[in-house]
Amino acid sequence: MTHATLPETDSPAPEHHGQAHPIRLYLLCWGLLFVLSAASYAVDYAQLQGPLRWTLILVFMGLKAGLILAVFMHMAWERLALSLAILLPPLAALVFMGIMLVESGYTLQSRVDHFATE
Amino acid sequence: MTDVSSMRPGGLRGLAADWASDQRSFKTASWGKAMMWIFLLSDTFVFAIFLISYMSARSSTEAEWPNASEVFSLHLGGADLPLALIAIMTFVLISSSGTMAMAVNFAYARDRRRTAALIFATAAMGALFVGMQAFEWSKLIHEGVRPWGNPFGAEQFGATFFMITGFHGTHVSFGVIFLLIVGNKVRKGEFDSGRRSWLCREKGDYEAVEIMGLYWHFVDLVWVFIFAFFYLW
Numbered sequence: 001m002t003h004a005t006l007p008e009t010d011s012p013a014p015e016h017h018g019q020a021h022p023i024r025l026y027l028l029c030w031g032l033l034f035v036l037s038a039a040s041y042a043v044d045y046a047q048l049q050g051p052l053r054w055t056l057i058l059v060f061m062g063l064k065a066g067l068i069l070a071v072f073m074h075m076a077w078e079r080l081a082l083s084l085a086i087l088l089p090p091l092a093a094l095v096f097m098g099i100m101l102v103e104s105g106y107t108l109q110s111r112v113d114h115f116a117t118e
Numbered sequence: 119m120t121d122v123s124s125m126r127p128g129g130l131r132g133l134a135a136d137w138a139s140d141q142r143s144f145k146t147a148s149w150g151k152a153m154m155w156i157f158l159l160s161d162t163f164v165f166a167i168f169l170i171s172y173m174s175a176r177s178s179t180e181a182e183w184p185n186a187s188e189v190f191s192l193h194l195g196g197a198d199l200p201l202a203l204i205a206i207m208t209f210v211l212i213s214s215s216g217t218m219a220m221a222v223n224f225a226y227a228r229d230r231r232r233t234a235a236l237i238f239a240t241a242a243m244g245a246l247f248v249g250m251q252a253f254e255w256s257k258l259i260h261e262g263v264r265p266w267g268n269p270f271g272a273e274q275f276g277a278t279f280f281m282i283t284g285f286h287g288t289h290v291s292f293g294v295i296f297l298l299i300v301g302n303k304v305r306k307g308e309f310d311s312g313r314r315s316w317l318c319r320e321k322g323d324y325e326a327v328e329i330m331g332l333y334w335h336f337v338d339l340v341w342v343f344i345f346a347f348f349y350l351w
Binding site: 019020021023024025026027029030033034037040044045046047053054056058060064065068069071072073074078079080081084085086089090093096097098101103104105107108111112117 | 126128129130132133136137143144145146148152155156158159162163166167170171173174175177178179180187199200205208209212215216218219220223226227252310330331332335336338339342343345346349350351
């Protein structure tokens with residue numbers, strides 16, 4: 001048995017206590033979140049429109065969410081078994097989003113075709 | 119205590135080993151932390167479905183969607199600042215996340231005084247956020263925004279706004295209450311007393327602060343998505 005070296009127990013006690021990281025890391029993350037938030041606010045302030053606006057919003061949103069998840073919520077230091085159990089299921093919501101996007105396009109077309117207000 | 123985690127395989131091998139071990143799958147996370155993550159996952163679906171229904175409403179209506187940049191502008195110093203209050207709220211919530219992260223750090227260093235102070239600072243910023251949210255709601259209600267209609271455009275705007283920000287605000291409010299409870303326990307030194315409780319397994323067990331932090335950061339995380347999709351899109 002290869003895993004005989006591991007002291008396998010069913011006890012709920014964690015194997016190590018706590019997440020200890022330098023405070024500098026949190027301050028850096030905090031600062032980056034400020035900059036990214038200011039950047040996404042600037043997108044609105046500069047009145048950028050169209051695909052450029054949407055792309056920038058999504059990029060800044062993704063970076064902010066990633067920083068919060070990885071550093072503040074310590075996901076970067078968790079084992080893959082936990083990270084994937086939490087990060088993969090929301091992909092189902094993305095699929096649902098795709099379905100509803102198609103559906104709402106159909107609804108809009110029906111409204112235009114059959115319920116024109118003019 | 120020997121560091122058992124270093125003996126475990128990492129990466130995909132570790133993933134397979136953890137899930138195939140016929141025991142608990144989350145080897146280094148306590149039950150408390152794992153269950154908080156599972157709860158947050160379920161909450162992710164709740165907010166995802168709110169945002170998806172908002173997307174459906176917005177992309178299936180013929181009416182013009184109200185311009186959030188104008189609806190949420192604030193008249194400050196003789197000029198209309200687009201999204202001013204929302205931007206301030208965003209910075210307040212991010213700052214509260216920053217203080218929370220540092221509170222977790224000081225908790226593991228068992229620095230009770232600093233931990234309690236940072237948790238209370240987090241709670242104060244959370245309360246400030248809810249206060250500004252309440253101001254925003256009153257302002258919009260005063261301007262005639264209702265769940266069934268509004269003077270700016272598509273009728274669904276009010277319903278999605280009140281639903282999404284209301285649910286988020288509720289999360290923040292409950293977070294503030296729990297922060298006050300945990301902060302007070304830290305201040306009184308309950309985690310150092312050696313008494314077992316539902317938040318503390320043994321003397322010096324400050325994991326409750328980290329678990330509380332997970333919830334708080336999640337509230338901030340959700341706001342990132344609401345800010346992007348509801349206010350900026």
